[in-house]
Amino acid sequence: MELVGLLSFLVFFLTLSGIYAVMALGLNVQWGFSGQFNIGIAGFWAVGSYTAAILTTPESPFHLGGFGWPFLPSALVAALLAAVIALLIGLICVNLRTDYLAIATIGIGEIIRLVLKNEEWLTNGVRGIPAIPRPFSGLGRELEALLFLGLVVATILVVYALVERARRSPWGRVQRAIRENEPAALAAGKNVLRFRLEAFVLGAAIMGFGGALYAHFAGFISPEAFDPLFATFLVWVMLIAGGSGNNIGAVLGAFAIWALWSGTQFMTAFLPIEWAARAGAVRVLLVGLLLQVILITRPEGLLPERPPRPAVRD
Amino acid sequence: MLVDLVQLTIFGLVVGGIFALGAVGVSLLFGILRFANFAHGDMMTLGAYLALVFVGPLALPMWVAFPAALAGTALAAVAIDRALFKRLRRASPVILLISSFGLALILRSLIQIIWGPENIVYWTDIVLPWRLGEIRIRPPHVVMLAVTVALVVALHLFLTRTRIGKAMRAMADDPDLARITGIPTERVILWTWALGGALAAAAGIFLAVDTRLNPLLGWNVLLPVFAAALLGGIGKPYGAIAGGFLLGVAGEVSTLVLDPVYKPAVAFAVIVLVLVYRPTGLFGGR
Numbered sequence: 001m002e003l004v005g006l007l008s009f010l011v012f013f014l015t016l017s018g019i020y021a022v023m024a025l026g027l028n029v030q031w032g033f034s035g036q037f038n039i040g041i042a043g044f045w046a047v048g049s050y051t052a053a054i055l056t057t058p059e060s061p062f063h064l065g066g067f068g069w070p071f072l073p074s075a076l077v078a079a080l081l082a083a084v085i086a087l088l089i090g091l092i093c094v095n096l097r098t099d100y101l102a103i104a105t106i107g108i109g110e111i112i113r114l115v116l117k118n119e120e121w122l123t124n125g126v127r128g129i130p131a132i133p134r135p136f137s138g139l140g141r142e143l144e145a146l147l148f149l150g151l152v153v154a155t156i157l158v159v160y161a162l163v164e165r166a167r168r169s170p171w172g173r174v175q176r177a178i179r180e181n182e183p184a185a186l187a188a189g190k191n192v193l194r195f196r197l198e199a200f201v202l203g204a205a206i207m208g209f210g211g212a213l214y215a216h217f218a219g220f221i222s223p224e225a226f227d228p229l230f231a232t233f234l235v236w237v238m239l240i241a242g243g244s245g246n247n248i249g250a251v252l253g254a255f256a257i258w259a260l261w262s263g264t265q266f267m268t269a270f271l272p273i274e275w276a277a278r279a280g281a282v283r284v285l286l287v288g289l290l291l292q293v294i295l296i297t298r299p300e301g302l303l304p305e306r307p308p309r310p311a312v313r314d
Numbered sequence: 315m316l317v318d319l320v321q322l323t324i325f326g327l328v329v330g331g332i333f334a335l336g337a338v339g340v341s342l343l344f345g346i347l348r349f350a351n352f353a354h355g356d357m358m359t360l361g362a363y364l365a366l367v368f369v370g371p372l373a374l375p376m377w378v379a380f381p382a383a384l385a386g387t388a389l390a391a392v393a394i395d396r397a398l399f400k401r402l403r404r405a406s407p408v409i410l411l412i413s414s415f416g417l418a419l420i421l422r423s424l425i426q427i428i429w430g431p432e433n434i435v436y437w438t439d440i441v442l443p444w445r446l447g448e449i450r451i452r453p454p455h456v457v458m459l460a461v462t463v464a465l466v467v468a469l470h471l472f473l474t475r476t477r478i479g480k481a482m483r484a485m486a487d488d489p490d491l492a493r494i495t496g497i498p499t500e501r502v503i504l505w506t507w508a509l510g511g512a513l514a515a516a517a518g519i520f521l522a523v524d525t526r527l528n529p530l531l532g533w534n535v536l537l538p539v540f541a542a543a544l545l546g547g548i549g550k551p552y553g554a555i556a557g558g559f560l561l562g563v564a565g566e567v568s569t570l571v572l573d574p575v576y577k578p579a580v581a582f583a584v585i586v587l588v589l590v591y592r593p594t595g596l597f598g599g600r
Contacts, residue, residue, distance in 0.1 A: 037408060039415065092586055098408055099350045100589050103540045107582035110537060118575045233419060236412065281426035288420035295413050296401050 011145050013262060018152035019213050021254035023235045025159050025247060026206030032245035033172060034199035035179035037102040040109035042231035044082045044204045046116055048211020049221050051078035053129045063124035071135040075212035082208025083201045090200045095193050109228060117223045128222025132215050152213060156251060159206055164247050168308045175199055176307060234261065237291050245305030252302060261287060317448045322566040328455045330562020331462035335517035337542035337554035338469065339510025345486030345549025346506050349410035354514055354539060356421035358532030361387040361515020362522040363425055369436050383519060384512040391511025392504055426529045433526040458520045465516055466555055473551060478505050486549035538565065538581035544588050547595025
């Protein structure tokens with residue numbers, strides 16, 4: 001019995017960190033490859049989650065729904081919608097300086113959150129959308145959870161293969177060139193704006209897909225779930241700790257930081273009872289301090305970026 | 315309609331003063347250290363809670379608590395620079411940006427650990443508004459505006475009359491040129507943190523008087539504060555003040571046509587318009 005509990009916790013843990021790994025890979029395309037600072041991750045995540053939820057839930061008088069789509073098409077639409085929003089934002093903001101883009105992306109995240117909170121016909125407002133169906137339902141709890149983990153792992157593998165290929169391709173090389181020296185890339189005749197836009201949109205699409213996975217995993221979503229803290233900050237810490245620019249690092253960082261984050265939960269369980277309401281803040285404090293330590297002592301992360309060697313020509 | 319407009323403009327000036335006080339620090343820090351300080355909102359929150367220590371447990375009047383909280387937050391800002399940002403002086407500005415984002419969460423969680431997540435007020439007595447015809451004016455608003463104006467005048471004197479203030483403006487304008495002319499950069503950076511922290515605390519206290527204290531107090535206005543700094547032009551303290559007032563009034567007046575829940579969107583729209591059409595701000599900063 002103990003063992004079953006432990007195993008089901010392990011499956012839960014791996015699934016959730018796997019979803020974060022998808023997010024970290026998406027952020028790596030934007031930040032690691034292309035050097036674009038997005039702190040509106042929560043916004044794209046929420047767009048993906050809500051799209052998937054609305055397309056798959058049964059009809060409800062409280063929010064838009066009743067389409068009854070299966071998982072994959074709805075997740076693809078979720079990715080597409082996140083990409084479209086990123087494209088619209090990107091057309092305006094992508095050629096801004098890094099720090100300005102950062103400020104603009106908080107604004108986007110904030111506006112998306114306001115819309116989700118206030119447009120009740122669409123999202124049921126603060127009460128959220130319940131009863132999001134799980135893929136593979138009706139196969140029993142354990143098998144269902146296991147198959148869902150399989151789905152998450154498959155997503156990581158597909159996304160990893162995709163972005164790793166992109167990183168090694170000439171496209172990835174141009175991204176690195178733009179990140180390191182924009183005037184030089186421009187002088188070499190590269191359409192800088194277009195390359196940056198492509199990276200921004202691709203990253204957002206990956207986040208949208210991850211958001212769809214999250215909606216099905218959680219079964220219930222509300223604007224609270226897309227607190228900039230969990231959605232945005234943790235993904236950033238994961239990528240920086242793992243090694244920005246390195247796709248394996250991004251995945252590794254996601255699992256490592258989520259393990260630490262869950263670990264702090266056990267730690268705060270030992271706090272005196274009157275501290276229980278503040279346990280969340282203690283955990284955030286610890287992770288915030290960890291980020292500062294990483295930035296000061298090892299800013300390149302666990303696995304530093306290794307640019308692929310240029311092909312030798314005879 | 316006209317009455318509404320006047321009423322909203324008065325509210326807008328009060329809120330705008332709060333944005334302006336926050337934006338001066340953001341603008342100077344951005345000009346001198348080259349990064350957008352995402353922890354500025356939470357420094358405002360810190361200042362507001364420090365004032366609570368003086369008016370609450372120590373039962374001091376607000377006119378004592380106010381300068382004490384300003385001094386406390388200035389010290390905290392300097393300590394943060396020594397402990398954290400000084401070690402990152404040579405890192406790229408983006409690393410500083412990420413670090414300040416982390417710092418924002420550290421400050422917020424510390425505040426939550428110490429004071430809890432609930433809404434708190436400084437005092438509970440109700441002050442009736444004055445009536446001028448159909449227009450209502452709340453006495454605290456008058457005090458807040460007066461203190462804001464006094465702080466802006468003091469800031470002006472500091473920036474134009476003292477050596478360190480002049481050095482600060484020179485460095486925000488062109489750091490390399492400032493360094494060549496032998497300005498003691500580390501000392502200027504220290505003073506900038508202290509000044510930014512003190513003004514942020516004033517903004518935070520005003521915000522808490524106007525609404526309620528809670529750990530998200532400052533974070534919630536970070537967007538308009540940044541917008542004000544960008545609107546005024548980075549590194550231009552006077553621009554930031556003008557930007558703050560403009561944005562405050564624009565936000566309040568927008569509620570005539572826009573659902574008030576979308577007020578933050580106004581700040582965002584201003585940011586985007588400024589960045590696209592006039593990236594140097596209205597007054598030609600960087």
